[in-house]
Amino acid sequence: MKLLEQSNQDFEQPQGSMPVVAADNISARYPLDKELALDSVTFTMFPGELVALIGPNGAGKSTLFKILSGVNRRYSGTLLIDGASLLSKQKANFIAYMPQEGDIDWDYPILVKEVVTLGLYGNIRQQKLGRLFGLADYSASHAALARKALQTVEMDSYANRDIKALSGGQKKRVFLARALAQDAHLLLLDEPLSGVDQRSEEVIMNVLTEMAKAGATVLMASHDIAGARRYANRVLLLNKTIIKMGPTESVITEPLIKQAFGRSLHFF
Template sequence: MTHVLEVNNVSAAYRKNKVLDNVTFAVDKGTLTGIVGPNGAGKSTLIKTLLELHPSLSGDVAFFGHSLKAEKTRVGYVPQRGSVDWDFPTNALDVVMMGLYQKIGWFKWPMRRHKEKAFETLDKVGMADYAHRQISQLSGGQQQRVFLARALIQEADLYFMDEPFAGVDASTEKAIMTILKELKNTGKTVLVVHHDLQTVTDYFDQVLLLNRSVIAHGPTVTTFTQDTIANAYGGAVRWMKEGLQHGHPTVQ
């Protein structure tokens, strides 16, 4: 069976500093993968490079066995909230409808059914009451829900999400996680850049430990171990209790 995503020897750099070094891994359909590693490990750069938002130095990437260009409509992306210009004069409904432009066409007006679909998707993330609110007037958690809705309305098969839980409240994190698990249960595939080591085992069935290159990748229950975490973080990890089986790792 062809993997949903195949990454072979991908390297990337910022100026002369290599931030990804021969990254190789493959992702199966219907999995929920946490991309975990220390600051500066290249997690966000990995997603941007795979999606051709950042140039690669070398390597090959296949989406459903083909190029990104051939399968672009099947791929959704939620960027880091901090990378978005939230002062842009638009409301939540319009932001969500942006996710439909590949289907509508950039120079065509959205139809009533498109707006209804956007409302339905906003309702799914608990934001229907804010449909006509300017995005600059929303809280951080509300903004993140709107961007999640923009990705969901694409009805993609593969989703990339860059730190979706950063700066959000506990209720928003719980709501987002519920949606991600629903996506997985319907056969969708999701990769999430994640920073909270304490929730990895609860949130993800697969984990990719990254520190410029792949330290480990596989089922969370067998891959997210003391040794692989220490290798990824250079030993800068302590456990709240002795042994990963009885506690949670945290970065010092």
């Protein structure tokens, strides 16, 4: 079993670096379901990687994101984030999670700039404990950070709008601004490119690529296999179990895609 799992990971681990995600034998089942949503999923991710998570509908991609982000705690197996518990890393604001469009409750009235500053709370808590800044410093650096993050995703002119009033792509850019402001080291993005306009896609991918270059670890689910080929360093091909994880060109092959999706896809 172990051997089989290892052979699914076609990748030389960087020497001496601590995995940012070490998922060992993660399984999950929803209460009324007979089938597992995730079955013995084992993989590691390292700093600076941009990994595309690919699999058909119902493959367990969103379930995996919810587990990695701490939203879903009903799983078996072990999960270490940067060598520590998920909870401690959540408290340290290490992780940013962008849910799939349908998983967000947009009824709550909140301004764009507030969505971004929410991402700063963990950092502020740490600064308060660690460096004992004055309160005025927080609010000033707070607002400045939020503004800068919104500028980076080209959404600063929308700072005072209600988040509900934005398009899908714009909302996703705001989430990304929050992750930037938060200085998240692990970014979990559930279908960040689905239904977004061209410019949003460019902005999102530029920011994610830059963040990975700066040492962040990015896991993004994608329907767009051609896009994953362009952007990702590695691909995790999932259908309840890991079909294969490895360098993009060794995973996006016709037989493996057919195995995961149950049919051939057009672009080969």
